[in-house]
Amino acid sequence: MKTNSCLEISSIISILVLFSLLFSPIFSSMNFREENETTMAGNKSKNMKLINDHLRKINKPFVKSIKSPDGDIIDCVLFHLQPAFDLPELKNKISVMVQPELPKEDYHKTGTNPEIKQLWSLKGESCPNGTIPIKRTSAGDILKTNSIPKFGKKYSRKDTQPTPGHEHSIGYVREGEFYGAKAILNVWKPNVTGLDFSLSQIWVVADVPTRPVNTIEVGWHVYPSANSDNLPRLFALWTPDGYRSGCYNMLCPGFVQTNSKVCLGASIKPISTYNGKQYEIALLVWKDPNSKDWWLRVGTEVIGFWPAELFTDLHDRANRIDYGGEVYSATYSGTHTSTQMGSGHFQDEGYKKAAFARNLEMVDQDNYLREVSNLNIFVEKPNCYGINNGHSDAWGNYIFFGGPGYNPNCL
Structure with a gap:
């Protein structure tokens, strides 16, 4: 995204912000009760204030909102109003935005990158230039975590060590200097029970034994x-401290989005x-x-950093670098x-x-995409979820991975 593409509309920002504030997604106590069909006893007003403050x-003022067929509301937020720029140390990023230098790759060898399609935009809906799509958060979303500090975070794990509740089927490379990773994943709709989650992703990790892990994780x-x-x-996750x-x-x-076409958190179809x-x-x-920032591309769309x-x-x-499922x-x-x-079926079905x-690659210090070498595989309980x-x-x-979970051999 070029810098001037965000700044050209600066002359009408004040009007747009005033307009969007009229529709800003701030929930009153009445709206909250209607949405959840319940009332909160005791410290209801205190809880509601904390939720609404969050x-x-x-939920930033928006120029346009789009109702997705799956019930999501996608808000088109002016680039410079996105959450990342609430951090004072990132405000300088607004005025120095430049396109990143893509890693050099052999397209003849790796083929074309499949495009992502999302339900909210399948009928031609889009966000205007100078805005970025953000999935709106509701009071109910926050209540599901029972804790504002935990909202939006992933439960901690000790990476690939057997941890109660976390199971992985991954291919990984270690003991090197990596400046990025690439993979092509097929998308499934696994059956997920209770409060569980199931994912397919890549991990880009800095893991120093004496310090909390740093990681960027992207996938579905x-x-x-x-x-x-x-x-x-589609999701992206980051943490600097385990x-x-x-x-x-x-x-x-944290994440700075520069793309108006792809929405993190929106459904894939x-x-x-x-x-x-x-x-x-x-x-x-x-x-x-050049910038030293970590960038994300999905398909051919550079999403942000x-x-x-x-x-x-x-x-x-x-x-x-890890690739696989959890x-x-x-x-x-x-x-x-x-x-x-994954699909709910074991890797041997192919x-x-x-x-x-597939096409598991890493970025080297010269900004070249290279095939990963010395790929290892790891799984906690091969009778539940497997990998080859x-x-x-x-x-x-490449790796094939997945499984049904509970079965006669997985107790």
Whole structure:
């Protein structure tokens, strides 16, 4: 996004902001009661004030709002009003916006990048130039976490170590200097139970044993307790301190979006079908050699970036890259969850039947995309969720992964 594309409309900003404030998504106590069909006893007014204060921080004044068929409301927010610029140290990013330098890659070898399609824009809806799409947050969304400080965050895990509730099927590379990662993932709609989530993603990680992990994670997930549906949604997550801070998408200040076409947190459609057509998304995270910020591209659309200032160890580079799936069971109690990973089928079923991540690549210090080497695989409970890996001329390095969760061999 060019700097002047955001600033050309500065002459009418005051009018747009005044107009949008009339429709700003701030919830009154009455609206809250109607939405949730209940009343809050005791400290109701205090809780409502905290919730509304938080909504004012993340739901910005908008120029246009779009009602998606899945019930989402997508707000088109002026570029310079997005949450990231609530951080004083990032305000200078508004006036120095330049296009990043894309990693150099051999398109003949890797093929084309599949485009992402999202439900909110399938009928031609879009956000105007100079604005960016942000999924609106409701009071009900915050209430699901039972804690404003936990809202928008991912529960902590000890990376790939066996942790109650977290299970992974991943391919990973370590012991190197990495400046980004790329993969193409097929999109599924796994069955997810209770408060669980299921995802397919890439991790770009700086993991120093004596300090909290820094990570950027992007992919798709099904997370009913956070989104009130079983739809696969595009997500991005960051943390500089082992998941204590940072957040999903734009639910806190941090990620700077520059794209008006793709909405983080919005549902993806169409979806792969078992033994049928496969739908994919191409994800690339890389460190721009000029700005030193970490950028995100989905398909051919450059979405935005995480400023280097957000991180400690990841400020410089990553030392690990992971690709694959994860299931989190919030009610882990010894009996294995029936939440599915990927398609819900094991990796041995292969193409059109199992989840995959293909064309696994990394970005080197010279900003070149290279095939990953020395790819290892890891899984906690192979009878619940599994993984295998391989290599071909068309797919480069790839993994198949997933499974049904609870079954006679997975207790």
